[in-house]
Amino acid sequence: MAEKKEPKSEGKAEEPRVGVYVCHCGLNIAGSVNCAEVAKYAATLPHVVLAQDNRYTCSDQGQEGIKKDIKEHKLNRVVVASCSPRLHEPTFRKTCEDAGLNKYLFEMANIREHCSWVHLYDHESATEKAKDLVKMAVAKAELLQPAEEIEVPIIRKALVIGGGVAGIQSALDLADTGYKVYLVEKEPSIGGMMARIDKTFPTMDCSICILAPKMSDVGHHSNIELLANSEVTEVKGYIGNFTAKVSRRPRYVTKDCSACGECAKVCPIVTPNEFDVGLATRHAIYTLFAQAVPATYLIDMNLCLNKEGVVVCDKCMKACERKAIEYEMKPETVELGVGTIIVATGADVFDPSILPNYGYGKLANVITSLEFERLINAGGPSGGHLIRPSDMQIPRRVAFVQCVGSRSDKVGRLYCSNVCCMNTIKDSLLIKEHWPDTEIFVFYVDIRAYGKGFEDLYKRARKAGVKFIRGLPSEIKEDRRTHNLWLMGENTLQNELYKINVDMAILSVGLEARKDSETIQRLLTLSRNQDGFFLEAHPKLRPVDAATGGVFFAGCAESPKDIKDSVTQASAAAARAGILMAKGKVTVEAITPIHYQEKCTACGLCVKVCPYNALTLNKDLKKVTVAEAACGGCGTCAAECPFGALTQSHFTDGQIIAQIDAVTEHDANKKIVAFCCNWCSYAGADFAGVSRMQYPPNVRIIRTMCSGRVSPKFVERAFARGAAAVMVTGCHLGDCHYINANYQTQKRVERLWKKMEQNGLDKNRLHLLWASAAEGEKFASTVREIKPIVERVTPEEIEKARKVFEKALEDD
Amino acid sequence: MPERIKHGPLDSKNLKPSKATIHLIKDQCKGCGYCIEFCPKKVFEESEEINARGVHPPKIVDESKCLLCSFCTAVCPDFAIFVTEKKCEERC
Numbered sequence: 001m002a003e004k005k006e007p008k009s010e011g012k013a014e015e016p017r018v019g020v021y022v023c024h025c026g027l028n029i030a031g032s033v034n035c036a037e038v039a040k041y042a043a044t045l046p047h048v049v050l051a052q053d054n055r056y057t058c059s060d061q062g063q064e065g066i067k068k069d070i071k072e073h074k075l076n077r078v079v080v081a082s083c084s085p086r087l088h089e090p091t092f093r094k095t096c097e098d099a100g101l102n103k104y105l106f107e108m109a110n111i112r113e114h115c116s117w118v119h120l121y122d123h124e125s126a127t128e129k130a131k132d133l134v135k136m137a138v139a140k141a142e143l144l145q146p147a148e149e150i151e152v153p154i155i156r157k158a159l160v161i162g163g164g165v166a167g168i169q170s171a172l173d174l175a176d177t178g179y180k181v182y183l184v185e186k187e188p189s190i191g192g193m194m195a196r197i198d199k200t201f202p203t204m205d206c207s208i209c210i211l212a213p214k215m216s217d218v219g220h221h222s223n224i225e226l227l228a229n230s231e232v233t234e235v236k237g238y239i240g241n242f243t244a245k246v247s248r249r250p251r252y253v254t255k256d257c258s259a260c261g262e263c264a265k266v267c268p269i270v271t272p273n274e275f276d277v278g279l280a281t282r283h284a285i286y287t288l289f290a291q292a293v294p295a296t297y298l299i300d301m302n303l304c305l306n307k308e309g310v311v312v313c314d315k316c317m318k319a320c321e322r323k324a325i326e327y328e329m330k331p332e333t334v335e336l337g338v339g340t341i342i343v344a345t346g347a348d349v350f351d352p353s354i355l356p357n358y359g360y361g362k363l364a365n366v367i368t369s370l371e372f373e374r375l376i377n378a379g380g381p382s383g384g385h386l387i388r389p390s391d392m393q394i395p396r397r398v399a400f401v402q403c404v405g406s407r408s409d410k411v412g413r414l415y416c417s418n419v420c421c422m423n424t425i426k427d428s429l430l431i432k433e434h435w436p437d438t439e440i441f442v443f444y445v446d447i448r449a450y451g452k453g454f455e456d457l458y459k460r461a462r463k464a465g466v467k468f469i470r471g472l473p474s475e476i477k478e479d480r481r482t483h484n485l486w487l488m489g490e491n492t493l494q495n496e497l498y499k500i501n502v503d504m505a506i507l508s509v510g511l512e513a514r515k516d517s518e519t520i521q522r523l524l525t526l527s528r529n530q531d532g533f534f535l536e537a538h539p540k541l542r543p544v545d546a547a548t549g550g551v552f553f554a555g556c557a558e559s560p561k562d563i564k565d566s567v568t569q570a571s572a573a574a575a576r577a578g579i580l581m582a583k584g585k586v587t588v589e590a591i592t593p594i595h596y597q598e599k600c601t602a603c604g605l606c607v608k609v610c611p612y613n614a615l616t617l618n619k620d621l622k623k624v625t626v627a628e629a630a631c632g633g634c635g636t637c638a639a640e641c642p643f644g645a646l647t648q649s650h651f652t653d654g655q656i657i658a659q660i661d662a663v664t665e666h667d668a669n670k671k672i673v674a675f676c677c678n679w680c681s682y683a684g685a686d687f688a689g690v691s692r693m694q695y696p697p698n699v700r701i702i703r704t705m706c707s708g709r710v711s712p713k714f715v716e717r718a719f720a721r722g723a724a725a726v727m728v729t730g731c732h733l734g735d736c737h738y739i740n741a742n743y744q745t746q747k748r749v750e751r752l753w754k755k756m757e758q759n760g761l762d763k764n765r766l767h768l769l770w771a772s773a774a775e776g777e778k779f780a781s782t783v784r785e786i787k788p789i790v791e792r793v794t795p796e797e798i799e800k801a802r803k804v805f806e807k808a809l810e811d812d
Numbered sequence: 813m814p815e816r817i818k819h820g821p822l823d824s825k826n827l828k829p830s831k832a833t834i835h836l837i838k839d840q841c842k843g844c845g846y847c848i849e850f851c852p853k854k855v856f857e858e859s860e861e862i863n864a865r866g867v868h869p870p871k872i873v874d875e876s877k878c879l880l881c882s883f884c885t886a887v888c889p890d891f892a893i894f895v896t897e898k899k900c901e902e903r904c
Contacts, residue, residue, distance in 0.1 A: 268880060268881065269879070270824075270827060272820075272821050273821070276821075278821060279821060279822050280821050280822060280823055281821045281823055281824060281827065305852040305879070305881055305883075310850075312850070312852050312881050312883040313852070313879070313881035313883065381822050381823060382822060387822070389822060392822070
């Protein structure tokens with residue numbers, strides 16, 4: 001992390017010699033931007049010694065060209081105008097390094113996601129904008145300084161959060177590789193959703209039969225420490241060096257337990273069993289299911305008669321031959337030092353009781369697919385007999401209703417849950433297997449049998465006589481006397497209404513993000529998409545990495561998926577984590593603060609805003625010291641310092657001001673200067689580009705690592721140079737990638753608004769936007785909203801703002 | 813774990829919770845009220861009547877709630893309460 005104190009002399013003393021490469025990206029950029037014209041324009045910029053356009057700069061050929069030019073033309077700065085730096089900055093940085101140029105002397109202009117893709121039909125404006133973006137990049141490039149990255153050792157231990165099949169697979173893979181793994185599970189036993197399912201599609205394997213051996217492997221593996229009935233409460237640190245606090249709830253039963261079950265027989269308390277979705281009962285002392293790992297029983301202290309140390313009932317203790325029961329056990333907190341974290345927290349199932357037309361919860365014979373799994377399971381409450389709850393009889397006519405809580409505007413779950421179609425087909429075959437005469441109706445929207453072997457299973461079900469009817473029922477009504485159900489709706493293939501009588505209806509419920517995923521999101525500073533699932537670093541190329549370094553996803557936490565996909569992703573996540581740990585060290589970006597001692601007054605403002613406590617004030621020496629290893633690299637301290645005694649390496653005041661000045665040199669009164677944070681709003685703007693959301697071309701984006709880096713003087717300078725509007729954008733409050741740095745952003749913008757109001761300026765010209773990486777549309781629509789504000793701004797108002805913020809120009 | 817338990821458990825009808833007979837020796841009671849205070853199921857409350865020792869002994873509100881933990885027997889300083897399990901003939 002350390003900024004190299006004395007940069008190599010070549011970089012410093014030499015006159016900047018900038019090479020500019022404008023990429024066509026096939027037609028992705030060249031389709032709307034005249035790349036040749038942009039390159040020609042770039043050649044006229046100061047210090048540019050070489051400017052060219054080429055089809056694919058990221059290709060081997062393109063990269064070789066850059067390397068050759070660095071040597072031949074003695075380039076000491078490189079600017080590539082192509083896609084987002086979030087995609088190819090590492091690629092080109094490596095190219096520069098290969099040619100002997102420090103990678104911090106490279107700069108990128110994003111003319112694809114932020115230009116050609118969002119201004120597809122306005123070639124002229126897109127080209128003009130691209131020129132501006134290149135100009136900004138060149139202006140910054142001139143001021144770039146070489147830097148060396150420090151290496152941080154990686155602790156060769158991993159934390160896996162969640163013990164479903166994905167967490168189990170990740171833990172086993174890592175443990176088999178030879179790394180120590182801590183597997184934390186909230187429930188008393190690992191196994192997750194897969195442990196409750198009867199059979200798996202498309203092979204009809206028994207679910208618990210294939211899972212139980214894996215669970216037992218986890219229990220016995222010498223490299224795995226299983227922490228069941230535990231939750232992660234705090235995570236601190238950074239890639240390679242996380243410290244996680246895990247709180248272990250007491251089981252009140254020691255490891256001596258032989259799981260004989262004598263205790264449960266005598267326990268007087270009875271309550272619905274969560275594992276069986278409330279279809280069966282359990283006692284206050286219980287085990288989740290027969291194959292549970294750890295097998296140790298536990299006491300549910302919310303129900304047990306013994307509270308606050310008073311032993312009221314000791315029946316279980318008396319029944320226990322091995323004296324394994326201890327009512328006085330206390331919760332404990334363990335602190336784990338780990339290098340990598342795998343998030344495998346899984347998904348919840350949709351609760352259909354919010355759909356009144358299906359009557360779930362009111363009508364006894366309407367059940368969910370998860371309840372069905374327990375009923376058809378030989379280990380379930382009915383011993384594998386499919387019975388309907390109203391009279392415990394075997395149903396002769398059964399209906400499955402698809403897409404309950406999936407692909408629906410009405411319930412706000414717009415996505416397909418991936419597993420329900422095949423699950424229903426499997427379930428219908430299971431019924432046919434046991435009771436061949438049962439009539440089965442499946443009401444669907446589309447059947448999605450996309451995977452290996454899925455179509456065969458679908459065909460088998462149709463051959464077996466399962467009736468597939470396209471069109472979901474609009475309503476389910478009950479015959480009060482017989483408790484039979486009437487399903488009414490429209491068959492959209494035959495354009496006729498149906499009214500079908502069945503004994504039992506199964507709602508094929510979708511998957512949704514865990515209700516407590518916000519906790520994990522906050523602990524690990526992750527992002528979630530609009531559906532609530534965790535967002536990967538790149539949807540195609542880094543599908544299991546989180547944006548936070550050292551954190552990976554496995555299973556349904558990232559999106560709904562079946563067992564096979566979960567296991568595949570789990571192994572991928574384990575491999576990704578393994579790569580880091582095998583290397584044993586990681587380099588951290590050189591974006592830490594630079595401290596100018598002579599300007600510092602030891603006021604301590606920077607110390608207060610640092611989210612990482614990386615700055616300390618020595619009152620006696622009147623000195624601020626920077627602990628670079630602890631620094632996260634947000635730059636909030638630099639924005640807070642009123643004396644210019646701190647700045648952020650690679651995002652210095654000078655570099656950002658150069659970018660602002662480049663934007664505002666011409667036609668400033670028509671432009672919006674936007675500051676975007678690398679993790680949320682910049683990624684959101686990228687997402688707008690990837691999704692081709694069109695917005696007005698008058699916005700110019702300046703990237704900072706965090707919105708907390710945006711010093712008030714940057715905004716003031718933009719206005720002082722005549723900008724029509726300024727946007728400050730960052731992650732949502734509470735979601736900041738740098739813990740809480742964006743609260744400082746809010747404070748600063750509010751102070752600026754106040755100043756604008758006091759001086760009679762329209763405060764709408766300064767816009768504060770919180771947008772996540774998934775909210776491309778929010779970014780695009782905000783730019784659209786600001787357009788009329790920009791058009792309304794009069795020359796007098798621009799002039800007034802220039803005067804009010806005049807002081808900001810003095811800093812040069 | 814879905815936290816929605818809509819239908820009652822299927823086996824709840826077959827459950828035969830043990831049923832208790834609570835025996836109160838009223839005249840032995842000195843009215844300390846420990847049984848009323850400590851019963852986890854709140855089976856007792858103070859009665860209106862006055863016993864031989866001139867105090868209000870407890871009375872049983874709902875015998876069916878008793879779980880047979882016998883904590884009342886344990887806390888009673890005067891050995892005035894004990895609980896027995898009903899024989900099968902009575903409850904089957």
